[in-house]
Amino acid sequence: MIKALIFDIDGTLIDTVDLHARAWQEAFEHFGHRFALEKIRSQIGKGGDQLLPVFLSKKELESCGEEIEKYRSELFKRSYLPQARAFPQVRELFQHVRSCGQKIVLASSCKSDELESYKSIAHIADLIDGATTSDDADKSKPHPDIFQAAMERLPGVTSIEAIVVGDTPYDAVAASRAGLRTIGVLCGGFPDEHLRAAGCIATYRDPSDLLRHYDGSPAAPRTK
16 A cells, blocks of 8 residues: 655646756856756756766866855756746645645755745645655755655655655666656656656656646555
8 A cells, every 4th residue: 555655846746846956057157168968957856966077077076066056056946936826736735645635745955945935936835744845855866865865754654565656767866776666757857758667666757747646656645
C-alpha cells in the first residue's frame, strides 16, 4: 500500500525550469561565461554543486564557483522568483492525496526561503507533512541525499510504501538510489522517453493529469 508521496517542486509543482535556466545563464554571463540556454536547461533539476562542474573546469570552480552560485541564487530570488506560478490543480491534487489518507513530503534542492515562497505560490502549506531543502543534503540530485532526508520525515513508512513524483531524469535516478520508485511529469520539459529511461514507472502530463488519473495510477493507496 502506498502511504506517502514525495514531491519534487521545480518543474513538478511550480513552473520554474525556464526561470532557473535563465538565471543561471545570466549569472554565467556576469562572470564572463557564455552557454546556450538549452544546454543549461538540460541540467536544471540538479543543485549548483552538480550543475556547475558540467560547465566549469576544476580551476574555474575553485576560483569563482561559489561566487557564481551565490550571485545566481540572489538573482533568482530578486528577478525570477516573482514570476513563478504553480501548475494547474496542484492544491487539488494534494487535497486528493490527503483524502486518500496518504502523507506528503516536499523534496527539493532549493533554499529554505525559496521553499516557503513555493508553498505560498501553490497554496499547499497546510497540506504537507514535511519538507527537505539543500540544507538537508550533502549532495544534490542525482545523488540520493534529498530523498533519503525526505524518508526521515516519514517515520513508519518504508521505501516500498512511498513514491516520488518528479519532472527530471535526475529525480528518477536519485530516487532509485534511495530505493524509491518515481512517477514522472512532463511539465518540466523532459521527454517521456528520457524519464522512463531514467526509471520512471509511469508518466503524466502535469499535476492536473495525475489528479485526473490518480485512482488508477501507481500512487493510488491500493497499489501494492
